[in-house]
Amino acid sequence: MAQLLNGKLLASQRAAKLKEEVNKLKQQGIKPTLCVINIGNDPGSKIYLKTKKRRAAELGITQKLYQLPAEVDQANVVKLIDQLNADKSINALMIQLPVPHQLNLNEALGRIIPEKDVDCLSPSNVGRLWRGDHFVEPATAHGILALLDHYDLDLHGKNVVIIGRSSIVGKPLAALLLERDATVSILHSKTRNLGEYTKNADILVSAAGQPGLVKAGMVKQGAVVVDVGINRVHGQTVGDVDFADVAQRASYITPVPGGVGPLTVEALMEQVVGLTRRQNGR
Ligand SMILES: NC(=O)C1=CN([C@@H]2O[C@H](COP(=O)(O)OP(=O)(O)OC[C@H]3O[C@@H](n4cnc5c(N)ncnc54)[C@H](OP(=O)(O)O)[C@@H]3O)[C@@H](O)[C@H]2O)C=CC1
Numbered sequence: 001m002a003q004l005l006n007g008k009l010l011a012s013q014r015a016a017k018l019k020e021e022v023n024k025l026k027q028q029g030i031k032p033t034l035c036v037i038n039i040g041n042d043p044g045s046k047i048y049l050k051t052k053k054r055r056a057a058e059l060g061i062t063q064k065l066y067q068l069p070a071e072v073d074q075a076n077v078v079k080l081i082d083q084l085n086a087d088k089s090i091n092a093l094m095i096q097l098p099v100p101h102q103l104n105l106n107e108a109l110g111r112i113i114p115e116k117d118v119d120c121l122s123p124s125n126v127g128r129l130w131r132g133d134h135f136v137e138p139a140t141a142h143g144i145l146a147l148l149d150h151y152d153l154d155l156h157g158k159n160v161v162i163i164g165r166s167s168i169v170g171k172p173l174a175a176l177l178l179e180r181d182a183t184v185s186i187l188h189s190k191t192r193n194l195g196e197y198t199k200n201a202d203i204l205v206s207a208a209g210q211p212g213l214v215k216a217g218m219v220k221q222g223a224v225v226v227d228v229g230i231n232r233v234h235g236q237t238v239g240d241v242d243f244a245d246v247a248q249r250a251s252y253i254t255p256v257p258g259g260v261g262p263l264t265v266e267a268l269m270e271q272v273v274g275l276t277r278r279q280n281g282r
C-alpha cells in the first residue's frame with residue numbers, strides 16, 4: 001500500500017512560515033494584495049476561489065475578486081487588466097482558466113504586466129521560465145515540486161510522465177522538471193495508447209480533468225503517482241486516478257482532496273509575497 005503524499009499538512013506548515021513573512025512586511029507598511037479575475041462559472045475555478053479566499057484570510061493577504069459574466073467582451077476584460085496593472089495597491093494579478101471561447105486569452109494574458117503576473121502566463125514570463133531565469137513560478141508546478149522534495153523523492157534522471165499539456169499545469173511543470181534533470185514526457189488527448197508511456201513512469205502526474213483516467217494497469221509497480229485532477233462527481237471532489245487500485249501498486253500517491261490542491265494555493269500565496277517583495281525592493 002502506497003504512502004500518502006500529504007499536501008494538506010505540508011501546505012499548513014509552509015503557511016505558518018509565510019504568515020510570519022507577511023507580518024514582517026505589514027510592519028513595514030506593505031500589504032501583499034492579490035487580485036483574481038474569474039470569468040463565467042468553471043467548477044474547478046470555483047473550488048480554487050474558495051480555498052484561496054480561506055488561505056489568504058489566514059495569512060493576512062488581501063484578495064480581491066472581479067467576477068465577470070460569461071458573455072463579457074474582450075474590450076472590457078482588457079480595460080479591467082489595464083486598470084489593475086496601474087493600481088499600485090495590487091501586487092499580483094491572475095485570470096482564472098478556462099475563459100469563455102469568445103475571448104482572446106493570449107491577448108489578455110499578454111496585457112498583464114510581468115511584475116504582477118503571479119501565475120507566470122504572460123509571454124515574457126513563460127519565456128523566462130523556459131530559459132531558467134524566472135522570478136515567478138506557476139503555482140501548481142511549484143507546489144508539486146515542493147511536495148516531492150518534502151518526501152525526499154529524487155528527480156535526477158527519473159522518467160516523469162505528465163498527462164495534460166495545459167499552460168497552467170503540464171507545460172510549466174515540464175519546464176521546471178527539466179531544470180531538475182528529469183526525463184519528461186507530456187501526453188494529451190491525441191496520444192495513442194497512454195499506457196505504453198505511463199508504464200515507464202517512475203513518477204506519473206495526471207492533470208487531465210478526467211475521473212477514472214489512470215487505472216492500476218497503467219502504473220509501474222512502485223511508481224510515485226501525483227493526481228492533479230479536480231473533478232466533481234456526485235457532489236464529491238475526486239481526481240483523475242482510480243485511487244483504491246492505484247494505491248496498491250504505487251509507492252507514494254497524492255489523495256484528492258488533500259494532495260496537490262492545498263499546495264497550489266499555498267504556492268500561489270508564496271508567489272504573491274515574492275512579487276510584493278520584489279516590487280518593494282525587499
Ligand atoms: N490540484 C490543482 O492544484 C489543480 C488542479 N487542476 C485541475 O486539473 C485538471 C486539468 O486542468 P487544466 O490543465 O487546466 O485543464 P485543460 O482542460 O486545460 O487541460 C487538460 C489536458 O489534459 C488532456 N486530456 C484530457 N483528457 C485526456 C485523456 N483522456 N487522455 C489524455 N489526455 C487528456 C488534454 O489534452 P488536449 O490538449 O489534447 O485537449 C489537455 O492537454 C482539471 O481537473 C483542473 O481542475 C488544475 C490546476 C491546478
Ligand SMILES: Nc1nc(=O)c2c([nH]1)NC[C@@H]1CN(c3ccc(C(=O)N[C@@H](CCC(=O)O)C(=O)O)cc3)C=[N+]21
Pocket residue numbers: 044045047048051094095096097098119139140168230237256257258259260261262264265
Ligand atoms: N489561472 C489558473 N491557475 C490555476 O492554477 C487554476 C485555474 N486558473 N483555474 C482552475 C484550476 C483549478 N485549481 C485548483 C487549485 C486548488 C484546488 C484546491 O484547493 N483543492 C483542495 C480542495 C478541494 C475541495 O474542497 O473540494 C484539495 O484538493 O484538497 C482546487 C483547484 C487551480 N486552477
